[in-house]
Amino acid sequence: MTTVSAVSSRKGRNVELGLLVFAVAIVALAYINVGVAVEGAIPPSLVAIGIGFVGITAAFHVTMRLRAPYADPLILPIATLLNGLGLVMIHRLDLANGRDLGESMALRQLMWSAIAAGIAIAVLIILRDHRILRRYTYLAGAFGFALLLLPLVPGLGVENYGSRIWIAIGPFSFQPGEVAKIVLAVFFAGYLVQTRDALSVAGRKILGLTLPRARDLGPILVAWMLSVGVLVLEKDLGSSLLFFGLFVAMLYVATERTSWVAIGLLLFGIGAWVANLLFSHVQRRVLLWLDTFSREALDTSDQLARGLMGMASGGMLGTGLGRGRPQETYFAESDFIIPSFGEEIGLVGVFALLLLYVLLIERGLRTAIGARDGFGKLLASGLAFSVALQCFVVVGGVTRVIPLTGLTMPFLSQGGSSLLANWTLVALLLRISDHARRPVPDPEAPNPVANEQTQVVKLR
Structure with a gap:
């Protein structure tokens, strides 16, 4: 039987450094490509953006070497590349909309990237062991639900384009739901570790599906009612689906019971159907979804139609960075940044972007498999x-x-809320990964300190 030692364990930091250099090079080339295509010259802002982006990347990598040397070497390069490509597209839209350096959304995004990376670095430094978070399970739950409901507070929450998911404090606005998904993940993990034995108990078998006991249905019903409440009160289908889907996914991981997934899908389907019958804002979303190019839908909003036509004009290989017209779609730098990329890098390029996300998710799930404690998993x-x-x-x-x-x-779209939340998410994954990959001391290995103490006793 072989044991893992600190000498033989591969930390992977040199691999991470090489991938970070490759990611920064891709971002720099894409940034130059946009400038040459639009203005016929290398963009003068390349130096400022480049120095800032390299500085953020270098600071994070040094922190990894010092504070999380055994963490997964692929997570940080993937997040860095996605963040950098988002900067490139936002800069491209700056040029298309005639924004000067003082109004540059790309510089603002770089500033938020630096703040988000700084918070993530602080998380890595302060949080030495992810298991500490389990102590604050119910506090995290209360805080997460408070964040979800914060936009409903009069005078604090604001409604934009039919959804009330933002809060405004002076000139600053923030989307608390982005942070809520992380805090609620901490709550769900702590709660399910304590209750998974009861939730795993089999009940009746109906149509080949083993259903849980009726008294164990309480948690998923509460989560369902809260997600429907978010859908109804804040008119936010996305956060409702994200919140409820996260709970059902973690419930399945904790219990390994497919019946929970079936119940979750059934409950969400019922909630969405009832909401479509009762609420006009849901009916408008369904109309835009099912009949995008009808006169009634176009009179309501032509945003989705513009995005679809932009992606169609890009085809398989795209028009090329800087050579399309993504600015003609509303919110091309935030909600519709994927159609912006689809027009200029084509279907092949969008698939490459999605593969980066698939790889990031796979590394997260690999980290879960390798975690040595149920809460970390x-x-x-x-x-x-x-x-x-x-x-x-x-x-x-x-x-x-x-x-x-x-x-x-995540990482691509313009906005500080999203960057802050997703870089913190990356930091937590890196911390869990570092704990999972860190070698376990060999109990049979000689302890030099103990041997020295034994020798002193013998000499006496």
Whole structure:
């Protein structure tokens, strides 16, 4: 039987450094490509953006070497590349809309990237062991639900384009639901670790599906009612789907019972059907989804139609970075950044972007498998599932797979709320990964300190 030692364990930091250099090079080349295509010259802002982006990347990598040396070497490069490509597209839209350096959305995005990465670095430094978070299970639950309901507070929450998911404090606005998904993942992980034995108990078997006992249905019914409440009160289909889907996914991981997934899908289907019957804002979303190009839908909003036509004009290989017209779609830098990429890098390029997300999610799930404690397994799987669900909701909305929602694409879309939340999510995954990959001391290995103490006793 072989044991893992600290000498033989591969930390992977050199691999991470090489991938980070490759990611930064891709971002720099894409940034130059946009400038040459639009203005015929290398953009003068390349130096400022480049120095800032390299500085953020270098600071995070150094922190990884010092504070999380055994963490997964692929997670940080993937997040860095996605963040950088988002900067490139936002800069491209700056040029298309004639924004000067003082109004540059790309510089603002770089500032938020630096703040978000700084918070993530602080999480890695302060949080030495992810298991500490389990102590605050119910506090995290209360805080998460408070964040979800915060936009309903009069004078604090604001309604934009039919959804009340923002809060405004002076000139600053924030989307608390982005942070809520992380806090609620901590709550769900702590709660399910304590209750998974009871939730795993089999009940009756109906149509080949073993259903849980009736008295164990309480947690999923509460989660369902809260998600419907978010849908009704805040008119936010995306957050409702993300919140409820996250709970069902973590419940399945905790119990390994497919019946919970079936019950979850049934409950969400019932909630969505009732909401479509009772609420006009849901009916408008369904109309835009099912009959996008009808006169009634276009009179309501032509945003989805513009995005679809933009992606269609890009075809398989795209028009080329800087050579399309993504600015003609509303919110091309945030909600509709995937159609912006689809027009200029084509279907092949969008598939490459989605593969990066798939790889990020896979590394998160691999971290969950490798975690040595139940709380870490559930938390890592919940964080990975939250990225997967958010990507599905966003990409599914802009491609008419599901009704359009107001969520943003992680790392790519413009917005400080999303960056802060997703970089913190990455930091938590890295911390769990570092704990999972760290070598376990060999109990049979000689302890030099103990041997020295024994020798001293013998000499005496």
